[in-house]
Amino acid sequence: MMRIRHSLATCAALAALLLGGCGQKAAQPIVVASVSDVSSLDPHLLDVNHPTGSVIWSLFDSLVRRGADGADLPRLASSWERVDDLTWRFHLRTDVKFQDGSPFTAQDVKFSFDRMNVSPFNALQQLWQQTTLKQVTVIDAHTVTLTTEKPATTMLYWLEEAFIAPQAYYSAHDESWLNTHPMGSGPYRFVEWIPGDHVTLTANPTYFGGAPPLRDIEFKVVPDLNARLNGLATADIDLALNLTPDTLAQANTSHARGVTVLGLRKLHFGIAQHSTLAALRDPRVRRALNYAVDVPTMIRTLLHGSTVPLTSVVNPPNNNPALKPYGYHPELARQLLAEAGFAQGFDLDVDFTPMWGQDKDIAETVAGYLNAVGIRTHLHADEWSDFKNHLSHQSFNGIFYAGWAALINPAVELVIFTCNQEDNASGYCDPKYDDLVHAANTNFDPVSRKAQIEAAEATVWNDAYWIFLWRDPEYAGISSRINYTLRGDDYVEMYTATPRPP
Amino acid sequence: MLSAVTNRLARAFLVLLAVSFLTFIIGHDSGDPVLLLARGDATAAQKQELRHSLGLDRPVMAQYRSYLENALQGNLGESYRQHLPVTRLIALRLPASLLLAATAFVLAMALALLSGMLCVVYRDGVLDKALAGLAVLGQVVPGFWLGLVLVLIFAVHLRLLPVSGAGGIQHLILPALTLALPTFGRMSRLVRAGILDVLGADYIRTARAKGLPERDVLLGHALKNALLPLVTQAGLELGDMVGNAFIIEIVFAWPGIGRMTVEAIQQRDFLVAQGCVLVIGTGFVLINLGVDLVYAAIDPRVRARA
């Protein structure tokens, strides 16, 4: 008897499992397929825009949200004002609850910002460093003021990456627990993280902005390009990221469509100024390098026309309209090289790393163009970590393929060429340029600030401190189950996606 | 017997110790994890602070000592990139690797036995030649290339099987076949040669003279005796598979420990890479030991000697 009941129970359990399985099939999560895994779920260890950033943006809120066009939109702060050049006041929403039900207050803001200013978080969070933030003051439960040492025109930009964690929860647990058990106020709640495989999120029904339209989201790691394409075709993947220009057409099936967005990241070859090569310190040579590379043809063939040549180191709409692409003029390039005393060419190292799209093809093609004007190129494929090492030590000895600043904020974009800036990998240093950029970054007057920015842009453009390529486009496949608009900065905001009627 | 085993174990331990030292020193010398962890625009002071909090500013021998002490207690440190315990990452990946290696091994052995016998039965016939061709193919093309071709045919064009990743049994088919083929190639030839060798022996002639049917002679007498010398080779092959599986795991994006090792090396996440090398190495050593024990158990001559 016992045995029969036992097996009956087993049958029932099995049936439930099967049915449950079926039920799950009906409510299949929306699957976002990326090349790599998140590195941490701690909001203050956010390292890259995607996938870590995309997941953090879903689980947590910042005071200000960055729109796809760079606009500063209210999120946890309903409004803000500048009290004076050194003081910002933020009015916080009063209807926000964290996912454990506790209310969000100004104390959580102070706690989170203070946490971001200590090791190890401060190696990844640049709010204090970049804005010269000095003090966070809680005025009342829903008002905070931020005081800076210098006027900070980039305050809102950096606040957009400063996420608010509940003080009670984040001070009760240790770092390694918090790394895998995030809890915030965001539109999605955390379900599970199987490292190397996936992160699952589910809609937060009590989100102050209303629960997001799509309920279950799975950020899946699918390193292989062909697997992402096939998953799209078999309807196992709803958003396949990091497709390539050559494979985008394959994403168009009965289940999905290929889309591309003009990215914000600026692809270029940095030209090392600390190099032992005197040639690279001659502006005529650097201009020759630009004239030698057929950027329009590369865009047409290698990128299938999906992007546009750079016209400045600053993204539109803030770019200096007077600047125009160098264009392909190999004869002019040869002439400039001869004028600079390099009619016989010179040996040039060309470094690249898989961090940026089509790295090998682009480096090889550019090297081919440079060879054609008499420069003797030597290609070097670097691991990302070695490449990063060279970047931070300014130790490249030629030109290097890189991307810069997927964002719309001239102050942040221009900073790469300031002397001794940590990101300044080419080692460019011009005190006059620094003065312009620092003046602009502490100047709240829009008109004179614009003039300073455009002057700075013109300096680097005419002195050709990069080989200017194009804006880095993103290629993705989207299934017919959802509507979603890609951002130009790689962040994926699945809470803005909507189901698509069949 | 027992002392032989402890002797082997002691030597294996020394080898693993040496490997742990080598990987630690080289890993330590070849990249600064802090540069990997910190953002490009972090200041030198912030980087130094991080270095200190990770204990990376201590002398290298002190770091190795604490690594070793922790390792002996089953703690292989924390991934620099993912801030997760290395043992947890390995535990997540190990089952997939074991499944793949075990499936491929069983597949290779079963197919090799079958093919070896068929070749003997149809000696010098068409089937014998065809299977010989297959065996050669398995040995001359790189396994990963064959994997790519199989993916191209079965997954990309015919869409019969998944391109990559782990999941159901259909995910296992292509990687297991690809990993099994070189071993199948070598083993099937050895099985064939082994049986033919044994068939010439006196006791087979006796069995045949007794009037036993050819099938019983083949299965009952010849196969059993031909298998014995193959055990050592099978052990070597298993070790070979463990060592070579990484490339198959990469081709098929199989979530195994081999792929994790290579990824960790490429990302300079050296605590993970070291941990993987040590765990795979330990597994390899244990397999070798197991093979020797099995061999000793089934071969009376070895048993008598030990």
Next chain:
Amino acid sequence: MNTWERLLHTKPARRGLLMLLLVIAAALAAPLISPTSPDHLDPGARLLAPLSRSAAQPDTHHPGMLHLLGTDSVGRDTLSRLIYGSRLSLAVGFAAVLLGALIGTLLGVISGFFGGIIEAVTGWLIDVQLSFPFLLLAIFLLGALGGGKTAVICVLALATWVNYARIVRSQVLSIRNQGYVEAARAAGAGSMRIIFIHILPNTLTPLFVVASFSMAQAILTEASLSFTGLGLDPATPSWGTMLNDGRDYLLSAWWISTMPGLAIGFTVLAVLMLGEGMREVLDPKAAP
């Protein structure tokens, strides 16, 4: 009939040798027989299928040309890269085998001839080598210290020396006490003389068998390492790096990774057949 003559009378050896000579000849004559430079790229002629013709480029006076095996993702001729790639793949294979054989033979002879503590130490080294998945350690070292030609050759040599060492040691042990060696020693010949005149020549033939199998192993392993990006510099044309180049183009341009795979298969088959033939000649009983 001496060993070499007998070798040439063995069918697989003869065929293997012929195939290998073909590959070597192609590698040596690369500048003469390859249709164009392996580095000549043309963004306008990307991903052309085998047997297609690229358009002429009026601005650079480059005439359109026939691409027998198609072009790759930056418009380079696959056939030319395949031919030039053979140079690097073969050179690395040969160098690795040579270095491995040198180390292995040396250690084998020393340990077999001198015995005692030296034998114990080399024995232990062989044991270490066999008890650890060396390829794994190799990947770690290449990844940490950087790849490149020399590094790959060293790693491959370190992975194969043990095969030679074992063979040579057992050969030396069996020869050491034979009459003619005893006689030489009695006649006052020094150790070096005995090793070079009496012992090494007798170990040469089995060494060639091991070498041919190691060569096959070396070519395959180099391709694997380069494929993962840990081996040869990805920017140089070798069969392994070409395979890697074609990975993302399986669906749209299968020829990029298929052709080098076939080339590797052909070469390895040649080397294996040669080895099989040698084994047949040396030990007719072992032949299948």
